[in-house]
Each structure stands twice: as C-alpha cells, then as structure tokens.
Amino acid sequence: MSLEIxxxxxxxxxxxxxxxxxxxxxxxxxxxxxxxxPKFKRIVxxxxxxxxxGACVPTCKFEAMKLHRPDEPQPSVNLADFKGIWxxxxxxxxxxxxxxxxxxxxxxxxxxxxxTDLVAVFLGHNIREKAEELFHHGADxxxxxxxxxLGVFDSDAYTDIFxxxxxxxxxxxxxxxxxxxxxxxxxxVAIRVxxxxxxxxxGLDIDEKDKLLLQTRPAFGGxxxxxxxxxxxxxxxxxxxxxxxxxxxPDTARKGQIIEEAADLKAGRSKVVDVxxxxxxxxxxxxxxxxxxxxxxxxxxxxxQLLFDLAHELGAAVGASRGAVDAGWISSFHQVGxxxxxxxxxxxxxxxxxxxxxxxxxxxxSDMIVAINKDPAAPIFDVADYGIVGDLNEILxxxxxxxxxx
Ligand SMILES: Cc1cc2nc3c(=O)[nH]c(=O)nc-3n(C[C@H](O)[C@H](O)[C@H](O)COP(=O)(O)OP(=O)(O)OC[C@H]3O[C@@H](n4cnc5c(N)ncnc54)[C@H](O)[C@@H]3O)c2cc1C
Numbered sequence: 001m002s003l004e005i006x007x008x009x010x011x012x013x014x015x016x017x018x019x020x021x022x023x024x025x026x027x028x029x030x031x032x033x034x035x036x037x038p039k040f041k042r043i044v045x046x047x048x049x050x051x052x053x054g055a056c057v058p059t060c061k062f063e064a065m066k067l068h069r070p071d072e073p074q075p076s077v078n079l080a081d082f083k084g085i086w087x088x089x090x091x092x093x094x095x096x097x098x099x100x101x102x103x104x105x106x107x108x109x110x111x112x113x114x115x116t117d118l119v120a121v122f123l124g125h126n127i128r129e130k131a132e133e134l135f136h137h138g139a140d141x142x143x144x145x146x147x148x149x150l151g152v153f154d155s156d157a158y159t160d161i162f163x164x165x166x167x168x169x170x171x172x173x174x175x176x177x178x179x180x181x182x183x184x185x186x187x188x189v190a191i192r193v194x195x196x197x198x199x200x201x202x203g204l205d206i207d208e209k210d211k212l213l214l215q216t217r218p219a220f221g222g223x224x225x226x227x228x229x230x231x232x233x234x235x236x237x238x239x240x241x242x243x244x245x246x247x248x249x250p251d252t253a254r255k256g257q258i259i260e261e262a263a264d265l266k267a268g269r270s271k272v273v274d275v276x277x278x279x280x281x282x283x284x285x286x287x288x289x290x291x292x293x294x295x296x297x298x299x300x301x302x303x304x305q306l307l308f309d310l311a312h313e314l315g316a317a318v319g320a321s322r323g324a325v326d327a328g329w330i331s332s333f334h335q336v337g338x339x340x341x342x343x344x345x346x347x348x349x350x351x352x353x354x355x356x357x358x359x360x361x362x363x364x365x366s367d368m369i370v371a372i373n374k375d376p377a378a379p380i381f382d383v384a385d386y387g388i389v390g391d392l393n394e395i396l397x398x399x400x401x402x403x404x405x406x
Pocket of ligand 1: 294295296297298320321322323324335336337338339340341351352353354355356357358359362372373374375378390391392393
C-alpha cells in the first residue's frame with residue numbers, strides 16, 4: 001500500500017494535516033519537479049512515520065490524496081454456507097463466567113439482526129445441568145461437549161475441539177470473552193480455521209448493507225477507534241472483555257435445544273498439576289459496584305490512603321490510572337483502561353485523573369461518573385455526570401468525613 005500526493009491537485013490548504021493522528025504530514029515549498037524551493041508552491045509532504053491509516057484521504061477536498069491498496073482479495077470460502085452466531089460459554093469449575101452472559105446479550109441482538117440462531121458452545125465436564133442458564137440468557141441452542149479432558153482448561157484440547165466444531169457447523173460469527181482462557185485458545189482456533197480475529201472489541205454491530213460484523217476497537221495506541229470487518233473469510237471472530245457489554249436479566253421461562261457432540265480427545269501435551277486461586281482482601285475493580293480511582297494528580301503513593309479511606313466508607317474498590325501504576329504507586333491489579341481492566345460500576349469517582357482516551361475506554365460506560373480535578377479543562381469532565389473542580393487533598397478527606405458522620 002502507498003499514499004500518493006497528486007501535486008497538481010494539492011493546494012497546500014493543510015486540512016489533511018489536522019486529520020493525521022501521527023503528525024506525519026507537513027507543508028513544504030516545492031518547485032514543479034518536487035525539489036525544495038522557497039518561491040514555489042506549498043504542497044503536502046509525507047514522512048516515514050505515516051502508517052497508511054488513510055485518515056487524511058477523505059479530508060482532501062481537491063482529491064489530491066490517493067491510498068493505493070493491493071487488489072481486493074477474493075473470498076476463501078463460500079460465505080453463504082456459514083450461518084449462526086456463536087458465543088463461547090466459558091465456565092470455570094462449572095460456573096459460567098459473567099462475560100459469557102454479556103456476550104449472549106449482545107449475540108442475541110446480532111442474531112436477531114441476522115435472523116439466525118444464537119448458539120452457545122459449552123465445553124467442560126459434568127456441566128450439562130448448567131446449560132439451562134445459557135437459554136435463560138438468550139441462547140437458542142447449546143452445543144455441548146462433555147468430556148473428562150475438558151474438565152480443567154487445556155489449550156490444546158479446547159483448540160482441537162472448538163476448531164472441529166467450527167469446521168463441522170460453519171458459524172458466521174464466533175464471539176468469546178477476552179479472558180485469560182479466551183485469549184489463550186481462541187486465536188489458535190482462528191489460525192486453524194484460517195480466518196481473522198479482532199481482539200478486545202468495544203463495539204459489535206451488523207452492517208445493514210453487507211451484513212458483515214462491524215468490530216470496533218481502539219487502534220494505534222488508542223488514538224482512534226477502528227471498525228474492522230472480515231469480508232472474505234469465515235467465521236468472523238472477535239473477543240470482548242468483561243463488562244464491555246451489559247448482561248440482560250435472565251428469562252427463566254426460555255428453553256432451547258441441547259446438541260451433544262462427541263469428542264475423541266486424548267490427554268494433551270500439558271497436564272494441570274494444581275489450581276491456585278488468586279487471594280486478595282481487596283475488592284476487584286472488575287466486579288465492584290463503586291470504584292474510587294486515582295491518578296497522577298495524587299502526587300505520590302502515600303496519597304492512595306485518601307482513596308482507601310473513602311473506598312472503605314463506600315464499600316468500594318480502589319482503581320488507578322496507568323499514570324499512577326507506571327509511577328509505581330499502586331499495583332497493576334488496580335489499573336483501569338485499555339491495558340488494564342474494563343469496568344462498568346454504578347458509580348466511578350475519578351480523582352486526579354486527566355481523562356486520556358486510553359483511560360476512558362475502560363470506564364466511560366459506568367452508570368455515573370464523578371470527577372475531581374483541579375484543572376477545569378481536564379477532559380475527564382467531558383464524560384463526568386458531576387464534576388468537582390478543586391484540590392483532591394481537601395475534597396477527599398471532606399467526603400470521607402461526611403460519610404463517616406452520616
Ligand atoms: C498504548 C497505551 C495504553 C494505555 N493504557 C492505559 C490504561 O489502560 N489506563 C490508563 O489510565 N492510561 C493508559 N494509558 C496512558 C494514558 O495515555 C495517560 O497517560 C494516563 O491515563 C494518564 O494518567 P493520569 O490521568 O493519572 O495522569 P495525568 O494525565 O498526568 O493527569 C493528572 C491529572 O491530575 C490533576 N491534578 C493534579 N493535581 C491535582 C490535585 N491536587 N487535585 C486534583 N487534581 C489534580 C491534573 O489536573 C491532571 O488532570 C495508555 C497509553 C498508551 C499509549
């Protein structure tokens with residue numbers, strides 16, 4: 001691919017410079033053969049940092065920019081053979097993970113839009129009785145594989161069985177949680193069935209015209225939101241992190257069809273010796289209803305005590321921006337955002353956090369956002385329902401005191 005500047009058409013207006021997220025465009029004085037010359041025309045120059053994202057092309061009113069793409073690839077399979085929306089129903093020790101219910105809610109919308117079945121793929125051992133919960137959350141069918149080897153997660157076995165199911169049943173869409181389990185084997189499945197995978201999507205939709213899955217996620221360091229399509233391969237595969245979509249209330253009257261699949265599985269190359277659960281006395285931000293989160297504005301690690309004090313009164317978890325985590329003030333267990341946890345609490349209190357896009361993608365779907373920042377122009381106020389302009393060193397102890405007394 002390449003970006004061509006058609007010099008005869010370029011007027012040097014500079015509109016495209018504003019559209020470039022990477023600052024790769026500049027205006028220079030050039031003569032007719034393109035050599036630098038102080039007297040001649042101003043034209044746009046592209047430097048080596050351009051990664052051909054194409055954001056500049058539509059801003060040019062003079063059609064002076066052209067992105068040359070390689071020839072359109074042709075579909076690798078008969079697309080019409082692929083039907084149904086699949087959700088990988090992740091269970092741990094027989095407990096279906098919330099992210100799977102969230103994906104079933106979104107999957108239901110997608111299946112209705114495509115007028116097709118929503119299928120939950122359920123792998124494990126002695127899990128049949130749990131399948132009903134998947135119907136309650138929107139599945140029309142459950143594809144069940146119950147086998148002793150699947151009792152504890154094993155990447156080889158899960159990849160083998162899931163890839164075989166995809167080859168046999170040909171779903172048009174496969175969704176899975178962006179959990180440690182999903183991240184481990186779902187990309188391997190995508191490779192086996194020769195298709196693409198969009199990781200950590202923050203939005204999924206069906207394109208009205210082409211009926212393709214629109215997979216939206218932050219790209220280029222979170223500077224832009226990219227919508228990715230998979231037009232020539234099937235299934236269209238995506239992972240989504242916990243709390244990105246909302247789980248709907250279960251409808252216990254819903255019923256569906258269980259399809260049992262046999263599995264010819266042998267013990268894999270690895271063997272699980274022991275399972276050790278993460279032990280922590282702190283409330284996990286990913287699960288909390290209230291989060292008090294701190295950023296670089298705290299000014300030092302000791303100031304996190306102000307947040308822990310307030311969190312204690314509210315029964316809240318303590319979150320953090322990457323700024324605070326990178327400064328070594330608190331562990332990455334607490335980090336909220338693109339490279340941390342995605343959260344969706346009832347109340348999110350952001351203290352001394354500027355509101356960088358990479359932080360916002362992890363918390364902006366919170367029901368209510370309160371921001372405390374001494375800079376009235378801080379971008380966090382753009383997403384906040386309530387904003388307090390002031391010094392957190394004064395405001396936080398005041399809030400804690402009022403709650404303690406109340
Ligand atoms: C690829 C990539 C991934 C990233 N992932 C994440 C991520 O997952 N999560 C994340 O958070 N960031 C992430 N970042 C970093 C992000 O871009 C920001 O740098 C970071 O969020 C800034 O943290 P901050 O808001 O704490 O610090 P700053 O941007 O420095 O903001 C500090 C704020 O505190 C305010 N302040 C200062 N003193 C006080 C006071 N006494 N009282 C009240 N307010 C005060 C200031 O006005 C300022 O607004 C990522 C960046 C990249 C490139």
